[in-house]
Amino acid sequence: MQILYDFLETTGFYMMERGNAAMIIIGIVFITLAIMKDYEPLLLLPIGFGIIVGNIPFIQSMALSVYDDGSQGGGPMSVSVLSMIYAGVKYGLFPPLIFLGIGAMTDFSTMLSNPKLVLLGAAAQIGVFLTFLGALALGFDAKQSGAIGIIGGADGPTAIFLASRLAENLLGPIAIAAYSYMALVPVIQPPIMKLLTTRKERLIRMKAPRTVSKREKIIFPIVAFLICTLIAPGALVLLGMLFFGNLLKESGVTERLAQTARTGMIDIVTILLGFAVGASTKAQYFLRAESMMIFALGAASFAVATAGGVLFAKLMNLFLKEKINPLIGAAGVSAVPDSARVVQMVGQQEDPQNFLLMHAMAPNVAGVIGSAVAAGVLWSVLAE
Amino acid sequence: MIFAQQYYGFQNITENEGIGISITGISIVFAALILISLFIASLPRVLALLESVLPPEAEHLAATAPGAKRKDHDEAVVAAIGFALHARHRTKK
Numbered sequence: 001m002q003i004l005y006d007f008l009e010t011t012g013f014y015m016m017e018r019g020n021a022a023m024i025i026i027g028i029v030f031i032t033l034a035i036m037k038d039y040e041p042l043l044l045l046p047i048g049f050g051i052i053v054g055n056i057p058f059i060q061s062m063a064l065s066v067y068d069d070g071s072q073g074g075g076p077m078s079v080s081v082l083s084m085i086y087a088g089v090k091y092g093l094f095p096p097l098i099f100l101g102i103g104a105m106t107d108f109s110t111m112l113s114n115p116k117l118v119l120l121g122a123a124a125q126i127g128v129f130l131t132f133l134g135a136l137a138l139g140f141d142a143k144q145s146g147a148i149g150i151i152g153g154a155d156g157p158t159a160i161f162l163a164s165r166l167a168e169n170l171l172g173p174i175a176i177a178a179y180s181y182m183a184l185v186p187v188i189q190p191p192i193m194k195l196l197t198t199r200k201e202r203l204i205r206m207k208a209p210r211t212v213s214k215r216e217k218i219i220f221p222i223v224a225f226l227i228c229t230l231i232a233p234g235a236l237v238l239l240g241m242l243f244f245g246n247l248l249k250e251s252g253v254t255e256r257l258a259q260t261a262r263t264g265m266i267d268i269v270t271i272l273l274g275f276a277v278g279a280s281t282k283a284q285y286f287l288r289a290e291s292m293m294i295f296a297l298g299a300a301s302f303a304v305a306t307a308g309g310v311l312f313a314k315l316m317n318l319f320l321k322e323k324i325n326p327l328i329g330a331a332g333v334s335a336v337p338d339s340a341r342v343v344q345m346v347g348q349q350e351d352p353q354n355f356l357l358m359h360a361m362a363p364n365v366a367g368v369i370g371s372a373v374a375a376g377v378l379w380s381v382l383a384e
Numbered sequence: 385m386i387f388a389q390q391y392y393g394f395q396n397i398t399e400n401e402g403i404g405i406s407i408t409g410i411s412i413v414f415a416a417l418i419l420i421s422l423f424i425a426s427l428p429r430v431l432a433l434l435e436s437v438l439p440p441e442a443e444h445l446a447a448t449a450p451g452a453k454r455k456d457h458d459e460a461v462v463a464a465i466g467f468a469l470h471a472r473h474r475t476k477k
Contacts, residue, residue: 112424112427115420115421115424116425118417118418118420118421118424119417119418119421121417122413122414122417125410128409129405129406129407129409129410130406132405132409133397133403133406136402137397138392139391139396142400142402145400213428213431215431215438216424216428216431219427220427223423224423227420227423228416228420231412231415231416232412366420369416369417369420370413370417373413373417374409374410374413377408377412377413381405381409382405
């Protein structure tokens with residue numbers, strides 16, 4: 001009978017704390033949002049299930065958590081399987097692999113056909129640096145503030161990469177905030193876009209982009225990589241993989257590799273990354289006042305980044321003969337392709353015949369480059 | 385505890401050179417993307433100047449994608465065989 005009592009004391013039911021129960025509910029909410037509302041299901045579903053897995057309580061002598069990586073001693077049996085998967089997050093392996101896949105599926109044609117739209121991708125990065133200041137004002141140190149600020153880049157892999165380099169102890173909340181807000185782009189952006197533009201501006205139609213030659217598409221990733229990484233070497237890993245993936249796609253001679261990078265490989269890495277990030281949200285590490293501050297700063301950074309892009313597009317219109325629809329400035333946050341889709345949706349609410357998606361993809365992919373450069377700059381400046 | 389320092393607000397921003405880092409950071413991001421924008425804008429002109437030196441694009445692509453050419457060729461062979469068989473059946477009748 002004593003053995004049965006001893007066993008019951010090791011069950012999750014016995015050891016469950018309120019924090020674990022709350023996190024499990026959050027995990028279920030994520031899964032529900034993914035299935036019922038179709039909010040970034042490829043991310044929210046693995047993260048949601050990971051949250052549930054990471055919050056099942058167990059006795060300390062069992063190595064099960066992502067944090068049981070053998071660093072406390074205890075030999076091979078103290079290393080959990082989940083910690084091995086989490087190593088891809090902790091050591092920044094998964095984000096560059098995701099960038100390789102993104103590069104292999106990205107068509108830079110619209111950006112190449114209208115180079116001035118690249119600037120909108122830079123303008124939206126104002127969210128990163130204002131959030132950096134906000135985090136400092138709330139009492140975080142410089143490295144932590146840099147890692148929090150990059151949430152404003154609206155790029156999950158970049159946020160994880162920089163957090164793993166600068167503030168590993170905040171990796172869980174930063175990753176969850178970045179991916180949650182990416183999923184909430186259709187909710188966060190439209191009110192800001194409408195608030196900052198007039199109906200007349202939202203009705204602006206843009207000229208169809210010119211046809212881009214194959215040669216331009218092949219040369220672009222090589223030269224753009226050189227420009228960005230010679231300016232900000234910290235962006236080397238992310239942008240190296242992004243442009244390498246794009247060259248695989250555009251060269252026309254490595255279609256098999258490009259196909260693998262944009263399908264099987266990115267899917268596998270997304271599954272492992274989402275699940276591992278979710279599993280790292282153990283209540284005892286995650287439910288802290290700092291996490292709530294990070295979530296608040298993340299929401300503010302998305303709003304500021306969106307506003308920055310829209311306002312910069314309006315500023316550009318003061319000098320341009322051919323006006324651009326300022327809504328596409330909101331796509332400067334690099335949540336690809338969701339923010340471009342949001343631009344299309346908001347534009348069509350005013351004029352169903354206005355197709356902005358193609359134009360919005362230009363600042364959208366420029367935003368990916370911009371946020372990686374911003375991460376590189378923060379890493380270079382803040383790393384000891 | 386995450387917070388290892390006692391400063392908050394503007395004092396923490398100035399202690400960590402926050403404003404300088406932010407201005408430098410956004411300037412570098414703009415510089416990188418402006419350079420990319422200028423490069424993209426000049427690329428068609430540069431390629432036009434080099435047109436006489438570079439091999440024709442269509443030939444280059446055909447050379448790098450032999451599979452596509454072979455596919456067209458195979459289709460023509462299949463069509464020819466089909467036509468020959470059809471003609472033979474007609475003559476037998």
